[in-house]
Amino acid sequence: MDALIYTVMSSAERALKAQQVHANNLANLDTGGFRADLELATSQAVGGYGYDSRHMSRLQANAVSGGEGVMRQTGRDLDVAIVGDGLFAVEWQGGEAYTRSGNFSVDGEGALTVNGRPVLGDGGPIVLPPYTSLSIGVDGTISILPPGQNDMQPVDRLRLVRGEAAELTKNEAGLIVARDGAELAVDDTVTLRSGHLEGSNVSAIGEMVATMNLNRDFEIQMRLYKAADDMAEAGNRLMRD
Missing domain, CATH: 1.20.1260 (Ferritin)
Structure with missing residues (x-):
């Protein structure tokens, strides 16, 4: 008893x-x-x-x-959704954490953010020069049309990673991190769909x-x-x- x-x-x-x-x-x-x-x-x-x-x-x-959430079309250039497995990398406490949220914004200094956190690219936090048009490719390449020019120019590429669900957890901010605390490796096979957002799963x-x-x-x-x-x-x- x-x-x-x-x-x-x-x-x-x-x-x-x-x-x-x-x-x-x-x-x-x-x-x-x-x-x-x-x-x-x-x-x-x-x-x-x-x-x-x-x-x-x-x-x-x-x-x-x-599991994947439902994907919906928005038509917004800064909205991107991951197709299949994969994660966006964002800056967190001097390191990086991960999210599936792709509703990006650009602040007054040109920094690309999601929910107020800097989005990471190949060389660290992404900062965009002035532009009149922007597009994000299926591989995460960010291209802009500078003022007064006619051709799109690539400026950076989103850091896209992949991790097994069993190896992932969440930190105190609700961001996804590796269970062992290590950074996830970049995966070039992760693909995106521009003008779409993924909902909750x-x-x-x-x-x-x-x-x-x-x-x-x-x-x-x-x-x-x-x-x-x-x-x-x-x-x-x-x-x-």
Whole structure:
């Protein structure tokens, strides 16, 4: 009965945290390029002498869904979507992190940004010279039409990388990073579609079903907790008798 309480209470806590994971996914249903978080539970032994038979449920909410979101056409030159696997690289705390969001902007100094973060190219953060027209190729090459000229000129290329979903997680800013902290290698096979944006890959139905299942799990855990309490009380009566 003592061993059961460890499992029941930790499982109830895991259900609560898992609910938070799914609630965050639902909150980002319309966030462009958002990758759903996956809640993974593992068994963890309780440390200390005499606790070998006691195990707890541990939530690991640091996996990222690799599914693709729905792509929609915008017609905007600075909107690009990745076709298949791949990630855009952005500057983060002196290094780099990654995102699927391709709704780029150009600030007053010509810096290419996404959600306020500098976008990385072959030589670091991309800064564009003055232009009258801009295009982004399928390989990430950025070309501009300088004022007073008639021909497009390539100026930089987006840093496009690829990583296995099982090797990726998210940092505190919600950006995708490698689980081991290393930078992902550039992958020249990643292709883009200009004038399009990718939506979130969150499935509203899937998240709601998962939430209902967690509610049922919590109810079962509370029944088990009551059963453990009844067993403890029965043991106490036997000892008193």
